[in-house]
Amino acid sequence: MPRRSAADVADSRASAVSAAVDLASVEGLEGITIGRLAGELSMSKSGLIGRFGDKEALQRAVLQAAIERFTDAVWRPASAAEPGLARLEAIVDAWIAHLRSGVFRGGCFVTTASVEYDARPGPLHDDVAAAVRRWLGVLTAEAQHARDAGDLPPDRDPADVAFELHSLASGGSVAGRLLGDDAALDRTRAAMRRALGLLP
Template sequence: MGKGESTKAAVLDEATELASLVGLGGLTLGTLAAATKLSKSGLYAHFASKESLQVEVLQHAREKFVDVVMRPTLATPRGEPRLREFFDRWLRWQSTAFGGGCVFVDAASEFDDQEGAVRDELVRAERDKLESVTMIVRTAVGEGHFRDDVDPEQFAYELEGIVLAHHHARRLMRDGTAESRARRAFERLLESCRPRAGEVRQA
């Protein structure tokens, strides 16, 4: 990595952390310049506009999510163990990835009704994540950990609901039981998908 690339990576680290605290909409070249002690003209060399900065912050956060959550998850055994690893790492991501809340959750609330490149990037990241979850659920079905009639898309939908509820309870409500409640909800979701006692899978 060249000096220019390493400088930009460091700036994006700072920008992503800042976005978690002030919101993606509050992230501007001016606020980033103040936080990094760099000149706005210097930042213009890396980001052509506020929107391009916001998009690159989302892409940077997405790369970090892949490194911290997805790659280690896919290195674990297939099926339910992999799903558990993903859930554990996703919860940890929400709690520890940034000083503020999850950049993606916060930005989704800000940009869900705003058409443009930022919303498009958020949608891409969300679709990729949901596709990853459905793939993991399909492996759980294939391994016999889940019933054949389990709907992977529905599972992904319900899992997203658990994680969003955890984010809301932990960040807004400051509920000390947020994680334990999320884990209980996750266990119930898993249990609802397992083969029933005495049930024989179709060959």
């Protein structure tokens, strides 16, 4: 039987990660196991282990892929806007559109992972924390640009702006999914805009 090419192996690994992201968005990263995913993909466990090594490596690959989806949906479109307030406004709009779109069946992936691993030490906790810190850093930098340009009050702490935007988006995602609140994202967008001093 001919050996599979490196490209074939990479493609099958990417397909496995993509399927695992969709599953983990609903069931959490701890719900992802080699056996469960092998069954979903009609693959052998040994074949899947050969692509990832172990459960933790699979989970970390899934988290990274989910972060890439978020980056593609939110940061890359907004990055074309002018730094500062215009970019923050574009981020808010892209963020809400991302949450509405159902890219993740379970809502905001990082919010789910944050709750899952906030009190559970280990590499996944560290990966999730690092991802959140990076995003807060992006938001803080844009808020700093906005303050320097005079678009935010001089006493407005850029880190507070970042924290508020992140908290509102996480809360809005949870309210929409958990409570079935169809208006949650509309309220979230309005609150995020108010945090930036913009009209809802």
